[in-house]
Amino acid sequence: MGRQTRWIAAVGAIGTAAVLVWWTTTANGAQPEAATPAAQVQQQGVVSEPETTTPEAPEAPDVSEGYAPPPGSVPSEQPPAGNQTPAKPNPPADSGAGAPKGVTTSALKKVKLSAMGEAVADSEGFLLYRFDKDTAKPPKSNCAGECAKKWPPVLAQGKPTLEGVDPSLVGTVKRSDGTEQVTLAGWPLYRFAGDPKPGAWKGQGLQGVWFVVAPDGKRNVSCLPKGVTPPQS
Template identity: 65%
Template structure:
């Protein structure tokens, strides 16, 4: 279904700097900084939780019951060191958007191997919202019948390469994956350079094909 959209100004990129300096300043951290929780002051100002079903009504169909799935039960606006405003799930995992998806209309192009590396944020239609405006939240139906959360029309995902909640190693992976801000726009505050390469899918499910290939072909190394 079509998602509601919010017009917002994308946060400006960090001022131009030498490539090495950019890499040093923006390198995702796996330690205490990146794992920091939500900004306490910002959390006190966040809107009270809202159920997505209240926004979308009966059109937010439940996910497929064919197999157990990990649901995203909350969307939380948070402030992460060096990166700034982000959206996380109920466990603090940072969420991302994919340039090869579309927002008008909402459509996900991350399937199969891609979805093993970038698990979609699936919903039963009832995630709580905190610090995320209800007007930008929606869902899109995936090919397997599950429903994925969208922000400003863009489907959102986790990244298996993030070592812990609050980490954002998925930023700028393949030049097509970006941390999503609470308004659904790309957070471009920090862009690690050169663009990182995506981690491999879990060994048990990794296909024998070229691991740099993408579902749509033109992503190059780490493009999925």
């Protein structure tokens, strides 16, 4: 009976001490710490992972609003300077390419026209002209370029056959393009591109400097168009 009494007394003392501690704590205003959300979740048996947020990709710039890539970001389409083929230079304007070559003749013939009298024709029967801006001593042609298109020079084709023309009056002169032009008494001879057929003489007296040539190399002024004054020499 003595041991049981002592055990009961000890238990009662411990209980009394516990009550005193609780009362003291409550009286001082201490509150038990609240469980953290994570602890509460763990207490409920569920563990949640933190949410992850994927950053959104930036929008592509609108090229219509003036956006341009930074210099050097776009490769140039120009080939390296060392690989470029140099452009071929254009031929000079006065190179003589495409220059009129004139007409060739194998004969000079004296012909007689009803309205004009004696004149000189080539092997095809076209009348020949002389140009007052040329010179006979020494022989020199001053008709080239556009002039030679309207007045093709008569070029030598070997030694021409002569009919009614003095051989001593016939010669040639070298033109600026290297061709040989037939002369009569030193005057270079020409056709007129406007003559439509053999025997025509539409070039007579044009500009007051073009005239049908006579067999002696002089101008034939027997018949001149209206308004053309015969030259004085």
